Amino acid sequence: MSELTAPVAPPAGTAPVVFKQRRGIELVLILVAQSLGWGGYILTGLNRDNAFPAHWLPVTIAWFGVGVALHLVVRWRTPYADPVLLPCVFALVGIGQAALYRFTLDFDKVSEGGRFSERSQIIALFLGLAGCCAILIWLRNLRRLNAYPYVLSAAAVVLLLLPLVPGLGWEVNGSRIWIHLGPFSLQPAEIAKLVLAASFAGYLTENRELLASGGRRLLGFRLTRVRDIAPLLVMWGVSLVIIVGQRDLGTALLFFGLIVLMLYVSTGQLRWIVIAAGLGLGGSLAAWRLFGHVQQRVAYWLHPEDFPDGAYQIITAQYGMSVGGLAGAGWGLGWPYMTPYYFNDMIAPSLVEEIGVAGLMGIVVIYGLIAFRGLRMALQAKDPFTKLFAAGLSFGFLLQTFAIIGGSTRLLPLTGLTCPFLSQGGSSMIANWLLAGLLLVTSHEVRRPVDLVEVDLADERTMTIDVRQLRHLFSGQAAPLLDVPADLVKEDDAAAGPERDETIALPPPGGLS
Amino acid sequence: MGSFAVLTFKVAFLALLWLFVILVALVVRTDMVGRPVKAARTAAGTAEAPAQPKPSRAGRSSRAGATPRTRRPNSPEVLAIDSGSLAGQRLQLVDHVRIGRSAECELYLDDEYVTSKHPHAALDRQADGGWLLTDLGSTNGTFVNGVRISGPRIVTPADTIQIGRTQMRLEH
Numbered sequence: 274m275s276e277l278t279a280p281v282a283p284p285a286g287t288a289p290v291v292f293k294q295r296r297g298i299e300l301v302l303i304l305v306a307q308s309l310g311w312g313g314y315i316l317t318g319l320n321r322d323n324a325f326p327a328h329w330l331p332v333t334i335a336w337f338g339v340g341v342a343l344h345l346v347v348r349w350r351t352p353y354a355d356p357v358l359l360p361c362v363f364a365l366v367g368i369g370q371a372a373l374y375r376f377t378l379d380f381d382k383v384s385e386g387g388r389f390s391e392r393s394q395i396i397a398l399f400l401g402l403a404g405c406c407a408i409l410i411w412l413r414n415l416r417r418l419n420a421y422p423y424v425l426s427a428a429a430v431v432l433l434l435l436p437l438v439p440g441l442g443w444e445v446n447g448s449r450i451w452i453h454l455g456p457f458s459l460q461p462a463e464i465a466k467l468v469l470a471a472s473f474a475g476y477l478t479e480n481r482e483l484l485a486s487g488g489r490r491l492l493g494f495r496l497t498r499v500r501d502i503a504p505l506l507v508m509w510g511v512s513l514v515i516i517v518g519q520r521d522l523g524t525a526l527l528f529f530g531l532i533v534l535m536l537y538v539s540t541g542q543l544r545w546i547v548i549a550a551g552l553g554l555g556g557s558l559a560a561w562r563l564f565g566h567v568q569q570r571v572a573y574w575l576h577p578e579d580f581p582d583g584a585y586q587i588i589t590a591q592y593g594m595s596v597g598g599l600a601g602a603g604w605g606l607g608w609p610y611m612t613p614y615y616f617n618d619m620i621a622p623s624l625v626e627e628i629g630v631a632g633l634m635g636i637v638v639i640y641g642l643i644a645f646r647g648l649r650m651a652l653q654a655k656d657p658f659t660k661l662f663a664a665g666l667s668f669g670f671l672l673q674t675f676a677i678i679g680g681s682t683r684l685l686p687l688t689g690l691t692c693p694f695l696s697q698g699g700s701s702m703i704a705n706w707l708l709a710g711l712l713l714v715t716s717h718e719v720r721r722p723v724d725l726v727e728v729d730l731a732d733e734r735t736m737t738i739d740v741r742q743l744r745h746l747f748s749g750q751a752a753p754l755l756d757v758p759a760d761l762v763k764e765d766d767a768a769a770g771p772e773r774d775e776t777i778a779l780p781p782p783g784g785l786s
Numbered sequence: 787m788g789s790f791a792v793l794t795f796k797v798a799f800l801a802l803l804w805l806f807v808i809l810v811a812l813v814v815r816t817d818m819v820g821r822p823v824k825a826a827r828t829a830a831g832t833a834e835a836p837a838q839p840k841p842s843r844a845g846r847s848s849r850a851g852a853t854p855r856t857r858r859p860n861s862p863e864v865l866a867i868d869s870g871s872l873a874g875q876r877l878q879l880v881d882h883v884r885i886g887r888s889a890e891c892e893l894y895l896d897d898e899y900v901t902s903k904h905p906h907a908a909l910d911r912q913a914d915g916g917w918l919l920t921d922l923g924s925t926n927g928t929f930v931n932g933v934r935i936s937g938p939r940i941v942t943p944a945d946t947i948q949i950g951r952t953q954m955r956l957e958h
Contacts, residue, residue, distance in 0.1 A: 298813055305806050312799050319795065323787055356817070357810045364806055419889040478889060479902065603796045628799065635803040642810055658889050 292720040295356040296348045300341070302360035307340045310367015313628075317375040317605035326374075336367070339402060350409045351717035355650065358716065361643045362694060362709045366702075368636065369695035370398065371604070372616075372624055376697075379610045389616055389697050393457065397699030401706030408710030415715055419658040422475030426508040429468040432461040433515045449519045462516065462524045463691070463704035466531075467711070469512060470669060473532060474661035476505055477539040481657065485540040505532070520566065523676060523688030529553060530672045531665055538664045539657070574686040586613040587683060590622035594630070594682065601629030617696040618689055621681045636695070637678065644671035647712055653719045663715045666708055861915030862943050862956035870952030871896045879917075879956075883909040885949060886922075899926045899950030906949055909941075917941050917956060926950060 311333060318326035326332070340363055347354050377391050418425070435452045436442035443451040443458060451458050477484070483501040509532050516525040533549035560567045569583060577584035577591070589612040596602060609615045609623035616623070625633045647667025654660040673690050680687035691701035693708075787795075865877045877893065884891045886906035900906045907928045910918045920938040921928040928935050929948040941947060943956045 292817070295813070295817070302806070302809060302813065305802070305809060309799075309803055309806060312802060316795050316799060319787055320792055357813050360806075361810060364803075416889045482902075600796055600800060603792045604799070606792070628796075628803075631800050632803060635800070635807055638807050639810075642807075642814070646814070656889060656894065 292353060292722070294352050296344070296352060299347070299356040299359060300344050302357060303340045303344050303363055304337070306360040306364035307337055307367055309364050310369075310371045311336055313368055313371030313604050314374055316603070317371065317378070320603050321378065321605040343402065343406065346406050346409050347713060351713055353717045353721035354713040355646050355716035355720065358643060358646055358709065358712055361639050361646075362706075364639055365636065365694035366398070368624070368628075369620070369692075370394075372620065372627075372695070373697055375605050375627070376610065376616050376623075378605065383610045386613070387610055387615070393699055394697055394702070397702040400699075401703040404703055405706040405710035405713075408707060408714060412710075412714050415662065415711070415718060416656060416658050418471045418662070419475045419478055422472045422479070423504070423508075425468050425472035425475065426512075429465040429472060429508075430511050430515065432465040432468065433512055433519075435461045436519060437515075450521045450524075457699065460698070460700040462521060463700040464707075465512070466524075466527065466669060467666070467704060467707060469508075469528065470531060470535075470665040471662060472508060473505070473535050474658055474665055476508070477535055477661055478658040480505075481539040484536070485542060505536075517560070520564070521689070522560065522564075522567065523680075523690035526676060526688060527669060527673050527690065529556070531669045534668045535661055535665045538651070539661055570686045570688070574683060577683070586619060587687060589613075590619050590681060591683060593626040594622050597626040597629050599629050599631055601625065601627045601632055603627060617691055617698050618677065618687070619681045620692050620696050621678045624695075625682070633678075633682075637674075640671070640674045640678075640693075643712075644668070644674075646716070650712070650716045650719045654715070655719075659715055659718060663712065663719075666711060670705075670708065861911065862917060862958050864957040865893070865909075866955045866957045868946075868953045868955065870950065872952065876957070879909070879911070881911040884922075885909065886924075895950060895952050897950035897952060901925065912940070919947060924949075 314332065315325060315329060318324055318329065343359060343363075347359060373389075373391060373394055376389075380388050436449050438452075441452045442449055443453055445451055450460055450462055452461060480501055484497055509528070512528055513525055516522075516528065529549075533545060533553075536545040536549075537543070557567075561571075573580055573584035573587055577587040581588070593607065593609055593612055596607060601607070604627055607623075607626035609626050612619050612622065621633060621636075624636070644667045647663055647670065651660050651664035651667065654663060670693060674693055676685065676688055677690040677692045679685035680690075681692075691698045693701065693705045863879055865879055865883070867873055867875045867877070872895065880892065883893055884905035885893045885895060885908065886904065887895055887897060887900040887902040888904055891905050895906070901924060905922050906924045907922055908920045910920070912918055917940065918938050919928065919930065919935065919941045921935055930939055930941060930945050932946075932948070941956060943958065945955070947954050947956075
């Protein structure tokens with residue numbers, strides 16, 4: 274018996290992997306993460322007034338209480354969730370909330386446009402936390418979202434159209450992307466982003482094989498059939514047209530990147546990237562021609578000094594960052610309010626002014642870690658929907674962060690997007706907490722231990738099928754393919770030694786609970 | 787506060803931020819591959835039970851090996867899979883099991899002979915504890931003891947169910 278034909282036990286590398294829960298480590302990390310936000314809040318008071326902020330004790334108790342509470346929900350419902358996701362989110366939210374508190378102290382120095390309601394921001398934070406808990410508690414099977422790709426994409430389109438409804442919609446700075454709901458205003462595109470990611474993932478799960486291999490070949494290129502790609506193009510094109518119509522180019526860019534990445538992940542074919550690069554180039558040129566807006570943004574980015582009025586916020590943000598330098602001026606000691614939109618779009622340079630480039634780099638690394646863990650769980654996921662959904666969510670998150678931090682620090686032309694978890698903006702806060710909840714549930718599904726079951730290796734031998742049997746299939750007398758007469762089965766595995774029982778790992782069988 | 791105190795706190799804050807980043811990176815590093823578990827072997831003849839995941843913590847995971855709930859003493863509780871990609875798996879049954887390659891199925895079969903568009907077949911617990919097998923309009927058919935079923939059919943542990951390349955049996 275040669276070594277080559279002998280059945281071998283799975284090598285060490287393929288041994289089943291059991292992830293530790295690591296909930297204790299998560300709690301420690303959450304407490305460290307929360308001290309960041311808390312530290313910013315306390316230091317603002319110390320630096321400005323030489324005293325702790327007015328209500329520091331209840332704020333401290335509430336803040337750390339929230340962290341421990343969410344940790345307990347995770348421990349209860351998703352014990353195998355990724356241990357670093359929640360701490361990273363809390364670090365960002367804490368720094369963001371501390372910065373927003375700090376901004377309110379300068380409200381006497383700014384005009385009406387430079388103010389925001391801190392109260393609604395805190396309400397949004399708690400709504401977001403509640404939404405995250407609701408997902409952790411009630412969304413047990415993520416794949417349930419897979420069943421309704423068309424319904425979900427219709428819902429996304431409705432969400433995107435809401436701001437155009439007269440009486441409901443509301444125009445800010447030339448972009449009609451807001452709706453009024455009683456005392457609150459919402460930006461439905463933030464939620465639509467998550468819904469659209471789920472709908473793309475659902476559609477691609479069902480049709481990725483057709484997209485990857487269907488259609489005729491022409492001159493070495495495979496032409497995807499129109500009927501395979503059309504639903505996707507419609508879902509995507511309609512949303513894109515709406516967003517562009519609302520002049521929300523940042524979100525349009527985000528949706529474009531999202532769909533391209535998901536096509537690439539689901540088919541593994543580079544051609545989608547190439548096609549998308551072509552489309553993107555064409556789209557950018559068209560946008561350049563159609564919207565004076567776009568040309569302006571690029572000019573402001575390349576030569577802000579030539580446009581002291583138009584590029585005012587870019588110029589002041591640059592000065593702010595130069596004041597901050599490596600370590601920043603210290604919490605509460607800068608003048609970030611001099612930049613228009615210092616509290617939402619331009620929050621990155623505002624933070625650089627007070628905690629320095631070293632601080633912003635730390636924040637960027639935390640964003641990267643969140644997206645990295647998301648992509649990692651996409652790699653580990655076993656079913657295609659979870660894979661696509663996790664990849665789409667984390668890539669969308671990464672792209673948005675890159676576009677807005679890059680734009681506000683003048684690495685890229687500025688597009689109006691919120692900085693996830695940091696910026697002022699209720700819809701963004703709620704939507705991103707929902708995203709965090711979805712990622713936590715996904716990571717629990719992916720990381721929880723697989724079942725150990727008995728496998729008889731004798732059943733795994735190569736099957737030999739007599740092709741003559743196939744004729745029965747075509748003649749309508751469908752014979753089961755497995756009913757192979759015993760004398761037709763090659764007996765080469767008899768030489769393979771005694772049968773062995775192995776305990777191996779199998780994927781958790783979905784809902785068999 | 788004096789400028790020295792401001793500087794101290796400023797540096798301390800940044801140190802804490804980067805300490806957090808480093809802590810997360812360390813956790814990620816030790817978490818990259820998880821903990822390998824050796825494939826436990828049960829030597830023929832020894833009465834040693836197969837290795838189970840830690841039962842106290844992994845409550846959800848031990849269902850395959852756990853003693854079945856004695857809801858109805860005569861009802862088969864386990865689906866044993868004899869061939870196909872899941873061969874060797876013994877699955878605890880729920881009252882309604884959809885079988886197929888579409889994502890909503892409770893039992894997911896990775897098998898090219900099974901459509902990915904809709905569930906292939908369903909297995910339902912009856913009031914008397916028996917099981918009803920229904921083919922949900924599949925092209926390649928559902929077979930019981932080698933015969934393609936045309937309508938719903940009661941299956942017992944004596945029957946062999948075949949879907950695509952997967953053969954399975956009910957067990958108590």
